Amino acid sequence: MSPWEEGSINKLGMKLFERGNFVIHGLDIRKVAKTYLIDLSMKTGQTTNLVILDGxxxxxxxxxxxSQATILYSRIGRRIPVYCSAVGKVLVAFKNREELEKxxxxxIYKAHTPKTITNERDFLVELEQVSTLGxxxxxxxxxxxxxxIAVPIYDHTGQVVAAVSMSTLVTRINDEELARFTEMLRQEAIEMSQKMGYGIPFLQR
Known part of the structure; x- marks a missing residue:
């Protein structure tokens, strides 16, 4: 049974549930996103993920x-550092300076591979690029x-509530496909954000 199946939510705790804005004004981000995750996966053949921030x-x-899935690091309930993951970068890149500094x-920046960002200066540069590109x-x-690849999902307050991502082996995606998949993710994330109340004036008061 996964940590998110009925009756098992206490495995990760209500604090995480609330802090991650998993349920907002009766909207369950997992339920909102599920159809889109399936749709993206079917269209691309790649693995799709939904991630929230905790600390x-x-x-x-x-x-x-x-359909082209192989064994990848992502699994339900797994935690991943923000500085070395696309989902992590998206989840923190749109925070204000004070929140980010805190x-x-x-x-501590630990190298997971030779390509891992290992210092705050480079990470902040990366986050600036993420906030610009979206x-x-x-x-x-x-x-x-x-x-x-990851893109943000916004809630009714205009805050990033989750990240939706697509992961694959580098041997299975070229630059042209990367650009196409990124645009597909962005379009799906826009629809998910709208369903979470983003851009609806009366919910933003």
Missing amino acids: REGVYIDKVEG LLQGH YAIDNQENEAGVRC
Whole structure:
């Protein structure tokens, strides 16, 4: 049984549930995203993931295996550092300076691969790029041979509530496909955000 099946939510605790805005105004981000995760996976053949932030880590709360799936690091309930993952970058890149400084204070950057960002200066540069582009890429920074793309999902307050991502082996995606998959993710994330109340004036009061 996964940590998110009925009756097992206490495995990760209500604090995580609330802090990650997993349920907002009666909207369950996992239920909202499920159809889109399946749709993206079917269209691309790749693995799709839904991740929320807990402290300095992202937590996988849902995953759909693609037809081309192989064994990847993502699994429901797994935690991943923000500095070496596309989902992590997206989850923190849109925070204000004060929130970001507090989050990263005293953070230890451990190398997972030769491509991992290992200092705050480079990480902040990366986050600036993510906030400008609106998406993030993990190019073998967390696991050798694996590439991941992630985009943010916004809630009714305009805050990033989750990240949706697509992960695959580097041997299975070229630059042209990367651009196409990124645009597909962005379009699906826009629809998910709208369903979470993003852009609806009366919910933003």
